[in-house]
Amino acid sequence: MKVIFTCGGTAGHVNPALAVAGLMREKEPSTEVLFVGAERGLERDLIAHTEYPFRTVNISSFHRSLKPKEIKHNLVSVRNLLHAEREADAILDSFQPDLIVGTGGYASYPVVRYGARRGIPTAVHESNIVPGLTTRELEKYAQRIMVGFEDCRQHYKHPEKVVVTGTPVRGDFFSQTKQEAKRALGLDDGRPLLVSFWGSLGSGGMNRMMADFLALEAAHEPFHHIHGVGSISWNAMQAALAERGVTLAEHPALDVREYIYNMAEVMRAADLVLSRAGASTIAELTALGVPAVLVPSPNVTNHHQEKNASLLGEHGAALVLAEERLDGKRLFAAASEILHDAAHRAEMEKSMASLGVRDAAERMYDTVMSLV
DSSP states (O other), X not given: OEEEEEOOSSHHHHHHHHHXXXXXXXXXXXXXXXXXXXXXXXXXXXXXXXXXXXXXXXXXXXXXXXXXXXXXXXXXXXXXXXXXXXXXXXXXXXXXXXEEEEOSSTTHHHHHHHHHHTTOOEEEEEOSSSXXXXXXXXXXXXXXXXXXXXXXXGGOSOGGGEEEOOOOOXXXXXXXXXXXXXXXXXXXXXXXXXEEESOSSOOHHHHHHHHHHHHHHHTTOOSEEEEEOOGGGHHHHHHHHHHTTOOGGGOTTEEEESOOTTHHHHHHHOSEEEEOOOHHHHHHHHHHTXXXXXXXXXXXXXXXXXXXXXXXXXXXXXXXXXXXXOOHHHHHHHHHHHHTOHHHHHHHHHHHXXXXXXXXXXXXXXXXXXXX
16 A cells, blocks of 8 residues: 655644554555655654655745735745645656545645545544644545544534544653653652743743743752753753852752753653643643643744643643743742642643543554545
8 A cells, every 4th residue: 555644844743644654564564655745844854764755845834914025925835836736746646645644734735635636535634723724725625634632623614524533642651650750760759740841942931931930949949840941042041040049950859951852751750741732742741641831832823822722721631821921930839839739730630631542643543544
């Protein structure tokens, strides 16, 4: 069997495709897989570190603005879309797929659309709570729409196409129990563990708040805390802590890193997470059943993070705070209250776990294979 996976833009779009592709090859080693993404997208680098071949279509985003600069950008995107049709047709002609799976990003649009027009079985996966522009445009073409949660179904015009599969989470997130992860980290003295991060690059605004947060925390060290600063804020964080008189070497409970490389182990051990509300993070939190304080990024297209966070907040699994009304003192108070209330935290854990789907890759595999 020949399968095209088409995706791009973020790791959150690429990783679900990689998970299902790997499962396909595991179950049937003769399966031929081709990845298709954008010419200048992040997906090119991600797929380059795998065994899969990769081809591109020249496609770009559309901006929701009437500013002259954005109108010009959108006109270029229209031209690219016309070229992408020819490029997608050329890929379909040469590879002759039996199945096409799109997992998000603009690059998936031409391949799924023109594949469906040829009668090739097609499915798309949407990792956000509310469908993005690409998924909305592909809904009428794809035979199946795979989503993370039952609550997502209401946002589609064709709910009969929707299948709740969850979003795959790497297997190493489940290789240890919570206590095993705490012991491996040397954090099993009975104090709860707080884990915080604001994306792989970090957020300047949130890290300025975290400097105040860490200074308040240093006075008592009431819990363990692992904070991933991110590369763009690393030097600024060192300076901010120094200004506040915080010397990390004197506070062993505070583990401040540029990047959390052992994220699976750290997340498994966490009693509370402070983070943004990207789709991948939401999938990990729900699969592990870790309660959270979420501060959605206000700069994400279509307010996806706010909508992702809102679902968890409505189910009692997370406390959602708006960045514009937040400071380090309030953030510290919110986290401390949850960490010192074991009963409340247990209820949040239960609610978070009720939303989780641990076998998402298998569900996606079963869904797409049912089409062929």
